[in-house]
Amino acid sequence: MIAYAPWTDPRLARKPGTLPLDPARWLETGADTPGQMARRRDLIETQRSVVLAALPRSATAQEELCKAVADHTGGPVPDDPSPLGQVGRMVQEDFCLLEKHGDEGEYRLTGAILCFPSRWSLAEKLGHPLTRIHGPVPDYSDDLARRVNRLFDGVRAGHPLWRANWTVHPTDELHQPSGDWRQAEDGPLHIRVERQTFLRLPRSGAVVFGIRTFIDPLEALTDAQAVALREAIGPLGADEIAYRGGEDLHRATLAALAGRA
Numbered sequence: 001m002i003a004y005a006p007w008t009d010p011r012l013a014r015k016p017g018t019l020p021l022d023p024a025r026w027l028e029t030g031a032d033t034p035g036q037m038a039r040r041r042d043l044i045e046t047q048r049s050v051v052l053a054a055l056p057r058s059a060t061a062q063e064e065l066c067k068a069v070a071d072h073t074g075g076p077v078p079d080d081p082s083p084l085g086q087v088g089r090m091v092q093e094d095f096c097l098l099e100k101h102g103d104e105g106e107y108r109l110t111g112a113i114l115c116f117p118s119r120w121s122l123a124e125k126l127g128h129p130l131t132r133i134h135g136p137v138p139d140y141s142d143d144l145a146r147r148v149n150r151l152f153d154g155v156r157a158g159h160p161l162w163r164a165n166w167t168v169h170p171t172d173e174l175h176q177p178s179g180d181w182r183q184a185e186d187g188p189l190h191i192r193v194e195r196q197t198f199l200r201l202p203r204s205g206a207v208v209f210g211i212r213t214f215i216d217p218l219e220a221l222t223d224a225q226a227v228a229l230r231e232a233i234g235p236l237g238a239d240e241i242a243y244r245g246g247e248d249l250h251r252a253t254l255a256a257l258a259g260r261a
């Protein structure tokens with residue numbers, strides 16, 4: 001059994017597909033917590049400049065996020081010179097800070113602790129507005145961009161939202177800080193699901209985008225989930241197939257799902 005199968009739920013499958021989130025359920029642990037936490041601490045120590053980056057203007061939001069996480073978990077704040085490093089050692093979620101200052105038209109990525117990027121580089125996106133961040137995404141239409149921007153304007157303190165996305169990866173590697181699919185071994189296929197949360201920090205006005213990553217072998221899907229995944233992947237266009245890893249991975253995924261009734 002996997003925790004979330006967003007392609008089976010029409011409310012999540014349509015974009016942007018956000019739903020209200022009970023604030024008590026902002027953060028989520030599971031059987032994978034000890035392993036992921038050990039990996040996070042290691043990455044924060046050995047790949048610090050890859051997984052942690054921030055603009056000076058996000059200082060207030062960083063402090064506010066750290067306090068929100070510490071209050072939520074009730075645990076001690078670990079030692080680290082940066083609030084984002086402290087957060088990254090406390091919980092499994094990765095966090096991006098999105099802020100809109102002055103007359104800026106769009107929210108920008110002003111800082112992040114990102115141990116488990118799904119084929120993107122924090123350094124490449126830092127400081128950029130949401131639409132530009134999504135430049136390589138084929139199904140991120142102008143209309144979706146407008147709706148996401150409206151959604152960000154509308155997130156109210158105390159009323160967080162969530163959504164989920166999914167991708168198939170030929171590896172169980174969580175830390176993939178490059179858009180180059182060739183870096184992955186042609187290993188066993190895995191379904192990677194991100195539970196994404198949107199929370200307004202009232203003092204700084206920043207929106208915190210939380211990413212809790214789940215990775216499971218395709219075999220962990222129930223028959224119904226496997227059939228629904230086949231139906232979700234089948235109609236993808238050439239540009240989406242290319243963006244999601246290319247023809248070979250697409251064919252291998254369909255072949256792996258073919259036997260499921």
Ligand code: HEM
Pocket residue numbers: 015016017018096098109119120125133134136137139140148151163165166167179209
């Ligand atoms: C409701 C809000 C959002 C929607 C609907 C959305 C949608 C998407 C979609 C459709 C993709 C392509 C991969 C996939 O299908 O999962 C994607 C990729 C991505 N998203 Fe979002 N997204 C949202 C919010 C955000 C935010 C707040 C960030 C902040 C950093 C972000 C950063 C990215 C990045 C970095 C990628 C990979 C882009 C690349 O390949 O270079 N997204 N998003």
